[in-house]
Amino acid sequence: MSDLGALTTPSLLVDRTRVERNVARMGARIAGLGATLRPHVKTHKSIEVGRLQAAAGMRGITVSTLAEARAFAAHGFDDITYAVPIERGKFEAVAQMNAAGVRLAVITDDVTVPGPLGEAARQAGVTVDTWVKVDCGYHRCGVDPEGPSLAELARRIGERTHLRFAGILAHAGHSYQARGPTEILAVARSERDVMVAAAAHLASAGVPVPAVSIGSTPTAMGVDHLTGVHEVRAGNYAFFDVMQVTIGSCTADDCALSVLAAVVHRDPKRGTVILDAGGIALSKDAGIADADGVTHYGRVLDVEGRDLGLRVTSLSQEHGVVHVRDDALLTRLGVGARVRVLVNHSCLTAAQHAEYVVCEGTAIVGRWVNHRGW
Numbered sequence: 143m144s145d146l147g148a149l150t151t152p153s154l155l156v157d158r159t160r161v162e163r164n165v166a167r168m169g170a171r172i173a174g175l176g177a178t179l180r181p182h183v184k185t186h187k188s189i190e191v192g193r194l195q196a197a198a199g200m201r202g203i204t205v206s207t208l209a210e211a212r213a214f215a216a217h218g219f220d221d222i223t224y225a226v227p228i229e230r231g232k233f234e235a236v237a238q239m240n241a242a243g244v245r246l247a248v249i250t251d252d253v254t255v256p257g258p259l260g261e262a263a264r265q266a267g268v269t270v271d272t273w274v275k276v277d278c279g280y281h282r283c284g285v286d287p288e289g290p291s292l293a294e295l296a297r298r299i300g301e302r303t304h305l306r307f308a309g310i311l312a313h314a315g316h317s318y319q320a321r322g323p324t325e326i327l328a329v330a331r332s333e334r335d336v337m338v339a340a341a342a343h344l345a346s347a348g349v350p351v352p353a354v355s356i357g358s359t360p361t362a363m364g365v366d367h368l369t370g371v372h373e374v375r376a377g378n379y380a381f382f383d384v385m386q387v388t389i390g391s392c393t394a395d396d397c398a399l400s401v402l403a404a405v406v407h408r409d410p411k412r413g414t415v416i417l418d419a420g421g422i423a424l425s426k427d428a429g430i431a432d433a434d435g436v437t438h439y440g441r442v443l444d445v446e447g448r449d450l451g452l453r454v455t456s457l458s459q460e461h462g463v464v465h466v467r468d469d470a471l472l473t474r475l476g477v478g479a480r481v482r483v484l485v486n487h488s489c490l491t492a493a494q495h496a497e498y499v500v501c502e503g504t505a506i507v508g509r510w511v512n513h514r515g516w
């Protein structure tokens with residue numbers, strides 16, 4: 143029996159060799175394109191993965207929660223961008239972390255923010271780096287790159303004595319709509335070009351832009367050049383996942399995250415097996431439909447990592463349903479059998495678990511904490 147056979151299920155497995163390879167490749171790629179990499183650690187929330195990224199040449203990190211910021215700061219990561227728009231409930235915490243010696247930068251797309259944020263910074267006796275969030279086409283957050291509020295917001299930040307205008311920042315989340323290298327490249331070029339043009343527009347309006355920050359995993363993997371861009375904030379690439387395989391930004395061999403599950407029920411008449419990994423263990427992210435149009439919650443592998451050609455097709459809280467047409471496979475997947483589910487969206491699955499079981503092949507080589515929460 144492999145080491146994995148002794149684990150309780152469901153357990154979150156991470157393949158260390160693949161993580162090392164993924165972070166080394168992205169580190170070399172972004173350096174080769176002349177920009178710096180500020181990885182988004184929301185994907186893994188793990189100090190150990192952050193250290194691997196540091197060894198691969200990153201400069202600073204991006205976080206999605208103040209819990210991540212606190213955990214990484216406590217382990218010596220002192221250059222952090224909190225990349226969810228800031229609001230007043232977090233001004234004091236941000237100011238206090240800056241006062242404690244962490245460069246915790248924030249982002250905003252709202253003209254009402256710089257005044258009170260600057261006041262909180264003044265009271266703490268610190269200067270807070272503040273980015274203007276720009277909508278480069280995703281249409282989630284951000285100011286219009288061609289509208290008047292971009293310059294107005296940058297000026298308001300610059301006017302506050304205890305804020306520093308850090309630059310303009312965008313995330314091309316619409317890259318997840320792309321399929322294949324040509325479509326990825328089109329989104330990557332537009333993310334870059336929209337932001338470089340916005341910086342030029344600001345400069346011509348008398349507002350120099352210290353830095354341009356962009357990033358998503360598909361665009362970072364596909365972009366052809368980064369002229370005019372200072373930093374890239376890709377995150378998912380540390381683990382990749384089935385969604386990235388479907389988009390075309392990685393191969394299945396790059397995917398480092400899976401959930402070990404046990405078969406808890408087999409129904410030969412229906413041709414189904416039920417796993418003890420449901421919506422809680424996998425997340426309910428249905429990812430992107432396969433090329434054949436099938437939506438699912440992850441690919442089913444054997445314990446050694448070989449693709450069994452099966453999908454988790456539906457979920458309830460602690461149950462995952464898998465249809466098995468092949469009789470020999472159905473016989474093999476009796477109650478108690480172990481499989482691995484290669485996850486659709488590694489960021490969301492990882493955040494469901496308190497820790498990673500770190501593997502090399504089927505050998506367990508460690509445990510990493512996931513710093514969840516807010």
Ligand SMILES: Cc1ncc(COP(=O)(O)O)c(C=O)c1O
Nearest residue numbers: 182225313358359375376377378
């Ligand atoms: C603001 C921001 N920057 C960067 C990223 C990293 O993108 P990805 O996970 O595609 O690498 C995200 C992901 O959600 C994000 O929201």
